[in-house]
Each structure stands twice: as structure tokens, then as C-alpha cells.
Amino acid sequence: MIMEYRTLGRTGLKVSVVGLGSLGFMRADSSDEDVARMLGRAAEGGINFLDTAYAYGKGKTDTMVGKAIEKDRDRWVILGRSHMRDPKEFAETSDQTFKNLRTDVIDLFELHDITNPRDYEATKQAGGIYDVALQMKKDGRIRFVGISTHATAEIVRDMIESDRYDVITISYNVANRGRSPSDGESMARTEEELLPLAESRGMGITIMKPYGGGSLVQARPGPDGKPVTLSPLQLLKFCVANPYVDCVTPGVDSVAQVEVAIEAGQEGAGLTAGQIEELKKLTASWGTDFCRRCGYCLPCGEGIAIPSAM
Numbered sequence: 001m002i003m004e005y006r007t008l009g010r011t012g013l014k015v016s017v018v019g020l021g022s023l024g025f026m027r028a029d030s031s032d033e034d035v036a037r038m039l040g041r042a043a044e045g046g047i048n049f050l051d052t053a054y055a056y057g058k059g060k061t062d063t064m065v066g067k068a069i070e071k072d073r074d075r076w077v078i079l080g081r082s083h084m085r086d087p088k089e090f091a092e093t094s095d096q097t098f099k100n101l102r103t104d105v106i107d108l109f110e111l112h113d114i115t116n117p118r119d120y121e122a123t124k125q126a127g128g129i130y131d132v133a134l135q136m137k138k139d140g141r142i143r144f145v146g147i148s149t150h151a152t153a154e155i156v157r158d159m160i161e162s163d164r165y166d167v168i169t170i171s172y173n174v175a176n177r178g179r180s181p182s183d184g185e186s187m188a189r190t191e192e193e194l195l196p197l198a199e200s201r202g203m204g205i206t207i208m209k210p211y212g213g214g215s216l217v218q219a220r221p222g223p224d225g226k227p228v229t230l231s232p233l234q235l236l237k238f239c240v241a242n243p244y245v246d247c248v249t250p251g252v253d254s255v256a257q258v259e260v261a262i263e264a265g266q267e268g269a270g271l272t273a274g275q276i277e278e279l280k281k282l283t284a285s286w287g288t289d290f291c292r293r294c295g296y297c298l299p300c301g302e303g304i305a306i307p308s309a310m
Helices: 023-027 032-044 060-075 087-101 117-123 129-138 153-161 187-200 232-240 255-264 273-283
Strands: 005-007 014-016 049-051 077-082 106-111 142-148 167-171 204-208
Touching (some): 032 255, 077 087, 087 129, 106 129, 117 129, 129 142, 187 204
Parallel strands (some): 077 106, 106 142, 142 167, 167 204
Antiparallel strands (some): 005 014
């Protein structure tokens, strides 16, 4: 078994076509030992890309990742993020991320979840959070600046064509399931327009939501009304089959899920055109509205466990 590596756009970084997202560590209340086992197995299987963010438990996942990879930091390509909109708070949380990850240099650092049009316009203002990230790059603390988004295709196109960002993290999966219909993201347009455009501008492309927030691995009625269950392996292979995708980062919370990620990243593991068409037919009637079980709606003022009730 040989892991496939792709070049992350103009960064020139060689990344495993399947990496790991870290939000699952927090959701599963993983211990430091759990995370160390997962990342150790990932490294053995050839995975070298880690996606994390300060917003995941206010640095909790960063801290667990930092402990786990401290002794072999150089083998990993790390993507970090800050979700703060105030430049001072963005700088402070970024500083804390370096401490949590136990590293002096972060390979990729993104402005996190720039989805709202107002937030995006603010990134263009002098002295804003983009300028803070750019200064970190000039200072050698980060190697490349990126952006993650659930925005409309029009906003994402502007992000790409601005040539300000080296990397973009965007949602993509077989059933066009984004974070929320209110965001306005369209994965059909992502597939047809935005991924090819980003590649043509030399941007690195990393993919989130390959499982549609977990909803795509739940049984749903197929075209004939009979229940259909897609496997995580199928869903990852769908993303890997797209030649414009540099790396897809499923969230994981167990070694078993890491094994799936390793299998999906093997050379030649992507689906055929016929298999992709069949998957799209199976999921065509599923709709795009779903709960992604991120937990951001908690705690509820009424004491309701909202994700469990959805």
C-alpha cells in the first residue's frame, strides 16, 4: 500500500491526498493518549497533513496535537486557524496556537470561516486580520496564508481571484451538503467552477465536510425507497477522485477511522466515473439541509441536547 501525495498549489508542499481533521478529538472527548495513538497510526500509514483550529475547544485540540507530534514535528504539514475578527484578538489567539502546537513555525495559517459578506469585506481593510496573518508570514512564523469559507460561489470566486491567499479550505461532498443552507455555498458550483478556478490560479485546495457533517453515513432512502448507507471510504474516495482536490481532511475520533483515511488515500484509490455517477444518483433526492453535529449551538438555554434531537 502506497499513500498518494499531491502538490498543494503554489506552496509546493507535498501532502497526503487524505489528511486528518481534528474537531473529532474534541467531540469525542479524546485523551492525549487517544490522539497520540491516532496520529501515530496516521504517520505509519503515510498521512502527513493535520487540520486544526483554535476554535476547536479554544485551543484544546491544538494542545493535544502539539503534545502528540512534538517529537516528529517536521514530518507533518500543519494547517492552523483563528476565527477572531478583531485584529488584536486574531493576533493573540494565533500566538496561543503556536504555544499549544509547541512549534515556532506553522506551515499554513487560515482566516477561519470567512463566510459572512461583511466579514469578508473587512479582511480587505488595511490593518485587518489578513494583514496580521501576512505579517506573520513576513516574520517567518507561518509559511503560507489561507482562508476557510462556507460562502456563496460569488464570494469564493472573489477570494480566489484576489490572489491574496495561498490555500483555500472549502466544503465538497457527493450530496452537495454544506454547513447550512443559509450560508449559500453550492457544491455543484464548487465542483464545476471553483475548484478548477482555484487550481488555475495556483491555490492549494483542501476539502472539509466530505461526510456532510456525518449525515451522509446515516441510512437514507434511495431512488427506489429502500434505505441506502454510504461508507466513509466511498465518500472519501469520491473526493480523492477529483483531480483538483489536493487534500481532503475528514474528522476522526478513533484509530479505526484513521485506517479508513489511510485506505482512501492509497494511489489509485479514487472512484471511476461510473461509480461517481451511481453515487450521485443514489444521493440526488437526499436534500441539502442537515445537522452537522458541530455542537456550536450548545449550550441551549432550554437545556435541550440539540444535535441529538435533530
